[in-house]
Amino acid sequence: xxxxxxxxxxxxxxxxxxxxxxxxxxxxxxxxxxxxxxxxxxxxxxxxxxxxxxxxxxxxxxx
Numbered sequence: 308x309x310x311x312x313x314x315x316x317x318x319x320x321x322x323x324x325x326x327x328x329x330x331x332x333x334x335x336x337x338x339x340x341x342x343x344x345x346x347x348x349x350x351x352x353x354x355x356x357x358x359x360x361x362x363x364x365x366x367x368x369x370x
Contacts, residue, residue, distance in 0.1 A: 311318045311325035318325030345351050 313328045316325045
């Protein structure tokens with residue numbers, strides 16, 4: 308085991324923070340980055356259009 312440079316806890320050998328540091332600091336930052344990317348690329352609009360399209364197809368099949 309290797310010691311984390313940020314908090315001193317033991318961690319596995321791969322690079323990056325240990326699970327304790329990552330859980331505290333990276334999650335809100337990662338979520339914000341993902342949300343910003345989704346807005347910039349218009350991904351949310353595509354997902355919304357896809358859901359609406361599926362509902363329309365379902366209603367046509369039933370009706």
